[in-house]
Amino acid sequence: xxxxxxxxxxxxxxxxxxxxxxxxxxxxxxxxGGLQAxxxxxxxGAVLAGASGSVLVALLTGLSGPFGxxxxxxxxFLVTYGVLVSLTEDRPAVKDAVMTxxxxxxxxxxxxxxxxxxxxxxxxxxxxxxxxxxxTQDLSAAGPTAPLTRGGIGHAIxxxxxxxxxxxxxTVPIGLVAAVYLDMTRSRPARGxxxxxxxxxxxxxILAGLFIYALWILTLGNQHSxxxxxxxxxxxxxxxxxxxxxxxxxxxxxxxxxxxxxLGAPSWRTELRVVIPTARSGLATAVILGVARGxxxxxxxxxxxxxxxxxxxxxxxxxxxxxxxxxxxLVQSGxxxxxxxxxxxxxxxxxxxxxxFVTARKVGGWGPGHLSQRGLRRVREASARDVARFARRQEAxxxxxxxxxxxxxxxxxxxxxxx
Amino acid sequence: MxxxxxxxGVTAVPPTPAGADERPRxxxxxxKAPAERAFLGLTRGGALAVLAVFALVGVFLAVKAEPAxxxxxxxxxxxxxxxxxxHHFGIAGIMVDTILIAVVAVVIAVPVALGLSLFITxxxxxxxxxxxxxxxxxxxxxxxxxYGLWALEFLQGRVVGVSRxxxxxxxxxxxxxxxxxxxxxxxxxxTLYSASTFIVxxxxxxxxxxxxxxxxxxxxxxxxxGEREGAYALGGTRWGMIRTVVLxxxxxxxxxxxxxxxxxxxxxxxxxxxxxxxxxxxxxxILQSGGNSISGLIANxxxxxxxxxxxxxxxxxxxxxxxxxxxxxxxxxxxxRSRSGAESEG
Numbered sequence: 189x190x191x192x193x194x195x196x197x198x199x200x201x202x203x204x205x206x207x208x209x210x211x212x213x214x215x216x217x218x219x220x221g222g223l224q225a226x227x228x229x230x231x232x233g234a235v236l237a238g239a240s241g242s243v244l245v246a247l248l249t250g251l252s253g254p255f256g257x258x259x260x261x262x263x264x265f266l267v268t269y270g271v272l273v274s275l276t277e278d279r280p281a282v283k284d285a286v287m288t289x290x291x292x293x294x295x296x297x298x299x300x301x302x303x304x305x306x307x308x309x310x311x312x313x314x315x316x317x318x319x320x321x322x323x324t325q326d327l328s329a330a331g332p333t334a335p336l337t338r339g340g341i342g343h344a345i346x347x348x349x350x351x352x353x354x355x356x357x358x359t360v361p362i363g364l365v366a367a368v369y370l371d372m373t374r375s376r377p378a379r380g381x382x383x384x385x386x387x388x389x390x391x392x393x394i395l396a397g398l399f400i401y402a403l404w405i406l407t408l409g410n411q412h413s414x415x416x417x418x419x420x421x422x423x424x425x426x427x428x429x430x431x432x433x434x435x436x437x438x439x440x441x442x443x444x445x446x447x448x449x450x451l452g453a454p455s456w457r458t459e460l461r462v463v464i465p466t467a468r469s470g471l472a473t474a475v476i477l478g479v480a481r482g483x484x485x486x487x488x489x490x491x492x493x494x495x496x497x498x499x500x501x502x503x504x505x506x507x508x509x510x511x512x513x514x515x516x517x518l519v520q521s522g523x524x525x526x527x528x529x530x531x532x533x534x535x536x537x538x539x540x541x542x543x544x545f546v547t548a549r550k551v552g553g554w555g556p557g558h559l560s561q562r563g564l565r566r567v568r569e570a571s572a573r574d575v576a577r578f579a580r581r582q583e584a585x586x587x588x589x590x591x592x593x594x595x596x597x598x599x600x601x602x603x604x605x606x607x
Numbered sequence: 608m609x610x611x612x613x614x615x616g617v618t619a620v621p622p623t624p625a626g627a628d629e630r631p632r633x634x635x636x637x638x639k640a641p642a643e644r645a646f647l648g649l650t651r652g653g654a655l656a657v658l659a660v661f662a663l664v665g666v667f668l669a670v671k672a673e674p675a676x677x678x679x680x681x682x683x684x685x686x687x688x689x690x691x692x693x694h695h696f697g698i699a700g701i702m703v704d705t706i707l708i709a710v711v712a713v714v715i716a717v718p719v720a721l722g723l724s725l726f727i728t729x730x731x732x733x734x735x736x737x738x739x740x741x742x743x744x745x746x747x748x749x750x751x752x753x754y755g756l757w758a759l760e761f762l763q764g765r766v767v768g769v770s771r772x773x774x775x776x777x778x779x780x781x782x783x784x785x786x787x788x789x790x791x792x793x794x795x796x797x798t799l800y801s802a803s804t805f806i807v808x809x810x811x812x813x814x815x816x817x818x819x820x821x822x823x824x825x826x827x828x829x830x831x832x833g834e835r836e837g838a839y840a841l842g843g844t845r846w847g848m849i850r851t852v853v854l855x856x857x858x859x860x861x862x863x864x865x866x867x868x869x870x871x872x873x874x875x876x877x878x879x880x881x882x883x884x885x886x887x888x889x890x891x892x893i894l895q896s897g898g899n900s901i902s903g904l905i906a907n908x909x910x911x912x913x914x915x916x917x918x919x920x921x922x923x924x925x926x927x928x929x930x931x932x933x934x935x936x937x938x939x940x941x942x943x944r945s946r947s948g949a950e951s952e953g
Contacts, residue, residue, distance in 0.1 A: 249776070255769045284844035291730050294722025295739065298816055302746045305757045305813070312760065365653030372650060381654055383943075387935040388661050390867060391928070392874020394902040398924045399664045401909065402671045406917070423664065426657060454639075456646035477748070484750020487876040487902065491909055512752040516877060519756055527760070534753045545748050549741055 227285070230272040238265025262293070306538065313535030315528055316340075322532055327497035327514075332523035341533045343499040344514040347414060348537075350503040351493070351510055352483050354418035355425055360475055363429030368459055370430070371437040382434065389427035396424040397488035405492065412494030414503030417510065420488035429478045436470025437463060473552035480544040484537055486512035511537045665928060672922035675915060683922060689887040689904065691916040698901065698923050700888040704804065705900040705927070708879065709872035711808025711893055712815050717865055719812070720819035727820075728827040729849055740824075747817035755881040758810035763801055763882065766809065770800035770894040785895045802884040804898040810878045815868040822867060822942060826860020827853050863942030870934040874927065879903035901927040 242261030266286065273285045315336055316322050322340035330339025366385075370378055400420040404410050440463050448458040464471070494507025495517050511533050518530035559567060639647070676683055678694050686697025727739050774785040787799060830853045838848040854861075879900045885907060886897040901923045909920055 249772075255765050256772050259769070280844050280847055284846040287846040287849075288730060291722045291726040294719045295726040295731070298719055298723050298746070298820075299739070299742050301813055302742060302749070304761070305749065305753065308757055308761050309753050312756075362653055362657060365650050366657045369650035369654040372647065378654075381658065383936065383939055384658065384661060386939045387932055390870045390874075390931060390935045390938075391664070392876070392902050392931055394874065394876045394905055395664065395668070395924055395928055398905055398909075398921065399667055402667050402921060403663070406671070407667075423660060426660065430657065454643045456643050459646075480748045484748075484752065486750070486752045487906060490876075490906055512750055512877075515752045515756060516881070519759065519881065531756060531760075534750070534756050537750055538753050541748050541750060542745070545745055 226276065230269055230285075231289075233272055234265045234269035237268035238262060241268075266290070306542075309531060309538055310535050312528065312531035313533075316532030317535055322529075323536075326499045327529075328499075330529075332521065332525045334525065336525075336528065339529075341511065341514055341529065341536065343497065344509045344511045344533060345536070346499060346501060347417075347493070347508040347513075348483060348510040350414045350501075350508065351418045351421055351489065352479055354415065354503060355421040355482055356475070356479060358418070358422045359425045359429050359478065363426055363433055363474075363478075364471070366430045367433035367437055368464070370434045371463065372455060372459060385427050385430045385434075389431050391424070391427070392487075393424045393485050394487040394491070396420045397491035399423060400488070401491045411505070412492060412507045413505060414493060414500070414508035417489045417493035417508065418503065420492045421482045421485060424485060424488055425478045425482040428481050429474060432474030432477060433471055436467045436474055439470060440466045469551050469558055473548045476544050476548035476551065480541045480548070483544070484512055484541055486510075486516050489513045490516065511540075665925075668921050668925040668928055671918055672925045673918070675918035675922045678915065679919070679922075687888040689908075689919075691912065691919045694915075696919050698926055700886070700890075701899045701901055701904055701923065702926065702930075703889045703891075704886070704898045705873055705902075707804050707891065707893060708807050708811060708875070708898065708900055709869050711804060712811035712872040712875075713865060713869050715809060715812035716815040716819055716868055717861075720816045720823060720864070720868075721861065723816070724820045724823035724827055725849060725853070728824055729845065729853065743817050743820050746813065747821075749814075751814060751875065751877045754810050754813055755877040758806060758878055759881050762810060763806050766806050767800045770803065770805060774800070774894050782891055782893050784892055786892065799896055800894055802882055802896045802898075804883070804890065804893040807875075807878055807882050807898065808893070810882070811872050811875045814875065815872050818871055819864045819868045822864030823857060823860050826857040826864075826942075830856035859941055859944055863938045863940075866934055866938030866941065870931045870938060873900075873931050873934065874902050875900070876902040876906050880906050 238261040241264035242257045245260045245264075246257055266289065269289060270282055270286045274282045277285070310317075319337055319340070321337060322342075323345065324342050325338070325340040326343035327339050327341070366381075370382055397420045400416055400423065404416045404419060405412065410416060444462055444466060445458055448462045449455070453461070489510050490513060493510060493513060495513060496507040496509055500506050500508045515530045515533040515537065518526040518533065675691070675696075679686070679696060683697045685699050686695065687700035689696045689701070723743065727736055727743075731739055770785075773783050777783045778785070785799060834852045834856075835848055838852050843851065879898075880903045883898045883900075883903065884896055885899045885903065887899065890897045905920050905924055908916065912920060
């Protein structure tokens, strides 16, 4: 590189003296993003090769089952794609192309698996989901061979509502207080507390059930009940709530707190009047996701709630069913009729979770400090009231300062605004 | 201040009265209003209550486990059997089977989550990135009983073919061996390959992938922009940039996320009790029917145990508690060390 040379004005010309001969510029505009025609051609060819190759391997080695075919076909596809790209590109570009396809296919694999899980569950549960009695009746009168038009999972829906309701009432205040503690103090104990909460959020949920079983049922001598299950769910949900609330509070911009402190607010008022209202949508998301987490847990409920096919509207007495527990118990019974009902319970649960999840996304999509239309109007009205209040104070102050017009003296400063 | 000197010159040092050096340094006192103190006390109390609950979990398991541990003593850790009624029980076999399930799940989940999180942070156009993140989060929110039913009714029948194929062609690997497998018998029943650690591992890997993915995604997105642009400026391809910038910067996230996933996989209950046929000895043949996990053991046996049997289950629960706590503490330490700039300034 000859840096001392006078830089050419305008684009570098090819006949520049001293420089190496540059390759001619490509004709037309070069696309640097998106799918290109050659890539699509290569992919199509590789897919063909993979598909035909997997059939061949299946015939030769006796591989059975669709999974095996797909795996072999995919490997063949990958190799073929690499070879096809290497016909026109150099080694780093081939590597890049193959790795890009690998990354994309893991995404397809994971999302595809999720789709299969959801659609398979819904498809198997559909037969029972379309009957109204599934939601209104319990299983006390329906045996394994009863038609789907009789009996349902109403007892489990009621049980789930009780359990999750009690758990939310218990965990939301405690979780919020603990998250505020983490937010207000940056001390060593707070950091230790955060580590403990993170570790506890991965506590196996069955241990939450086992703990309540040991404490509430074995030691204190209570019966299996909805309350016991709610306590177990609370132990399990608490770390989730604290972690998610802590994250939501930490997203509040620091300069908002500083502004509040600069106006003379003590830290607790800053927390209550600035930080928590700003993080409201994040906190709501935390609660919803915690509920979605707790609603689907079967293992803490399994040890603490007992199981009953009857409706039990009292969480304090007697065994109580919940949706995940009913799904588990019914499928464990092994009879085809009950398996179908198990899938209905699982589908209903899945739909609940998806609804909660979509709500959480919608609420959480608003950044910290986001205002709804109504909230925005409220803030504007408050602001207008403040302006009016200031104007009134100003007027009052001026009225107090200004002497009555009768005592007008020549020393008064001239009124510049109204000459 | 009482020593105000009106003729204080620019260069003059004010005459200090004798003994001024011994004057105590002014203490900066953070005088909190009573309301402030009360609020701090309230939050601290809440945090302490949470800690107390967490501590109680461990304490109660330990207290309840004590009778069983007194009976079995050290053999609890070495015995491969579960017969509390004749005082012959231990978690050696179950613990190894638990770890096997978790390892199978993580071995499947790590490459998928790695590719998935790289795809989300580096490859996917911004328009589908948010959707992908939402879908992966939804994957974490799907109840485990749904995964369990799916694994039982959908996955199991389809994986048996793969298991048979692996056992036939890859049995030079000791853990792919299956006792009693007869490759020359094409109509051999599939039950030999069902209810296995491998099938549970696949289902659990689906639950672990979103955990791994979110930790990895966070660490990848923190790889500095300057180094990324530097790699491109040197003529690197996208994969070259990922290999030399994103992956080295995200190493802590990859390791920590993997350990978090391992901790989650160790405790999975529902899939285990739905799929696996429980054994109490070490079954290292992952394709072969039979396996167990501590959580599955607890869920299966809690209802039909006498006092000592329940105590033995508590001891098993305590072992699981200790194992997951160690794994999770280590994981969050690794993740925390790799994390930087977690706070935002608006």
